Amino acid sequence: MVLALLPEILLLILAVVILTADVLLRSNRRRFLGWIAASGLILILVIALVYSRPEPAQSLIFGGMLRHDWPAFSFKIIFLFAAAVTCLLSLGFEGVDKRGDYFALLIVTTLGMNLMAAAADLIMLYLAIEITSIPLYVLAGFLKRDDKSVESGLKYFLFGAMTSAVMLYGFSLVYGLAGDTNLYNLATSLQTGQLSPWVLLGVAVLVLVGFGFKVATVPFHFWSPDVYEGAPTPITAFISTASKAAGFAVLVRVMLAVFPSIASYWSTLFAILATATMTLGNLLAIPQQNIKRLLAYSSIAHAGYALIGLVALSEFGAASLVFYLIAYVITNLAAFAVVILFARTAGSEEIADYAGLSRRAPGLALVLLVALLSLAGMPPLVGFAAKFYVFAAAVRSGWIWLAFVGVLNSIIGLYYYLIVLKVVYLYRSEEEEISIPVPRPHAIVLIVCVFAILLIGTLSGPWLEWTLNAAQSWF
């Protein structure tokens, strides 16, 4: 039982270590804090892979508060990976890299996400969501002297608090209707109550408000472009990847465990949401001038693609959703790594300033090319396999129109990614002579991410098996 919780325990210890080191280290040594955090997270990742593998039989642990199963485990790996990458990207980032509290908050929010993925009880779930969210609000507004960052933190907090309140109201209704808080008892309790499906659907929608905020689906997406733009870029990368994946982890678990009796209703609802999310995200991304805002809208669209996996309502569908998230997390981290590196030297996040990047830094331009093409869904990159599986799941479950909406949306996506690439490869700039240095931690991130994008993209077999395995425990 302790082994199941080992990563979380270690995360807590790591957070304490960071805070202690923050006090003990002299100010000129503080830059090691990020290295400690990153290597600690990587170590925890390895330990989790070795010691915390779930048993084939799923078990509820700690009095039914948590469930130690494959989906939870898979998501924990994603979170730990994203957190480690975020720490590496934060190294040398002006304003955050010498702050122990920054890294401690990052680790605590990762801890919260791990609990979100495993939570099997409404109370635990709510606590986990708040453990995740509150540090993220602080992190988004971490650059106190930067108005945009403060605005971003405040906006994130206000939206988060409100949606969280609505979600909590939904939880209270679920409890009131069923008289239970354990996710895995709720389905039976709710069914024996002979409730009208519409009542249940109403409750589900209230709960969804909170989850929709986390994954940034339409119509709960309004916060994301502003927050993404203002937050320190490593945190933007983290919010857009790990936090979104965490939202999906609870969304899928709650929907499949608590509301299976009205699955046909909510899958239609999700089909509509997915359509709106993809279309709106992609269309609004087109006119963006700022790369972070562009990636914000594109990440909204990607939430829509991933939702298709849930709409399909099958093991393969859920597996394709997990696969999609893995692909998306790795790719988006690579894209943000380039954004961070570029801003370090050029001091700009405007797409127009990326002109001449392929001459200034051919390697960096190539990474951006790979990342954006993977987001667009181009083989042999991982984004292609991910989109292929999601659309395959939709077609298999008979959602042909949704598959068409998805593929046509991926064309819109391709369009704005190509615009960025055109700027990078075609346009000239006066600063072409100024090269862009790539420090070691960033180089590690770029190499690992590009390698993973290519590897998982070409040899997706074992990874698909893994996610299929994980998806089984959800049903």
Added chain:
Amino acid sequence: MTFPILTVIVFTPMAAGLLLFLFPSERKREIRIAALATATFSLVLSIWAYFSYDQAMNGYQFVENITWIPALGISYHVGVDGMNLPLVLLTGVVMFTGVLISWNIEDRPREFFAFLFILATGVFGVFVSLDLFQLFFFYEIAVFPMFLLIVIWGWEVTREYAAMKLTLYLFIGSVIALVGGLAMYFTAGLNSFDLIALEGAGFSIAFQRFWFPFVFFGFAVLGGIFPVHNWSPDGHVAAPTAVSMFHAGVLMKLGAFAALRVGIMLMPEGVKFWSPLILGLATVNVVYGALIAMVQTDFKYVIGFSSVSHMGLVMLGFATLNREGLTGAGLQMFSHGVMTALFFAVVGMVYDRAHTRDIPKLGGFSKVMPLVAVAFIVGGLVSMGMPGFSGFIAEFPIFMGLWQRQPIVALIAALGIVITAAYIMRVVGRVFFGKMPEEFVGHIPPITVLDKVALVMLSGILILVGVYPGVMAPLVESGVEAVLTLVGGV
């Protein structure tokens, strides 16, 4: 284990393309030599594969089948038969000549050749695919580098517009076909993406009639079928010479071939139902494309629209669904590929020296570059379908097949040939003969040795196939056999 020749053919360009990035970008000479070595290697291998294919045995040869993604029954499955082997050879030829023609590219040659080679891997991969997933995988690899190649090295005036238009058109087509492919996979219920397995899936007639247009027309976008041909002339014109050669010579065949391989061969009932529409649209391609080519004043647009016109003949051949028509279509894919590569090479050489492609401003070029003029005339004779050139042995069977199927269509489409003769004559007369304008006299440098090699090689192939059809026609016929057993012959 035998030598995995097809795998080597497919992956050599990509591996070389990635290795090119190891060169420092300013070592242009070394980069060019490495590129030429790669292209030569690919050409030699594809010639070897072409001539070591055993026609007596027929069927798919050099087959390799490796499990790729077991959960979905996806495998890496390659093989060649009479239908795709000529196209593999074509790709080898165009790749080789394309590198020769691009020798003088000064702007980032490393990136240029790398993207061109990644494109080549995609093209080879599609042609030899025997697995549907793999086919899509390589199809998209083949399409994308085109965007960068056109946008970076293309003609300044239209490159941004044309590259975006081309990429979006082709991707819309391919993703629509992809949904159709997924529908086939799940309906067949064989848990296999293997094309040969899917051939025997026995889809219901209603299913085939519903899904055929998605798959066929999705791919046919890349084949340049009317009314979605629009991307192609713009793309051809905006692209740098070698890319135009690749684009018109090989990529458009990719669309036609995939439409045949996935659309027609997997859903024979679908094609029987929809063939009148295909006949109609393809006839428009032939006649309308030729008419538009007739009125163009831009030399490259003439060739661009002539491609639209000639690809219509390929589609017509498909739609006949009989032995003659399909054989003609198979030969036409090869013949048109070489011919149009030759045309674009010529246009590129003229433009590089005259710095204009406006036909009324040109003239008398046969005096300064006689070999180029001869090559263009050879290409022109091929495109008119003159006996003794490969165009004749390709177009004649198409019309024979068409006559059996729909004499009216054959008559209308034959008009296209007449118009072709007219616009070719016009270009030959205006550009290569007549009086050379004052400003060019003494300012036209001769073409390089590498250019000559490319021109001689391309024209040589066109004449060889025309004079001695035995080198290709029986092979294509053996490939058509497989299609006919599926379609059942109409």
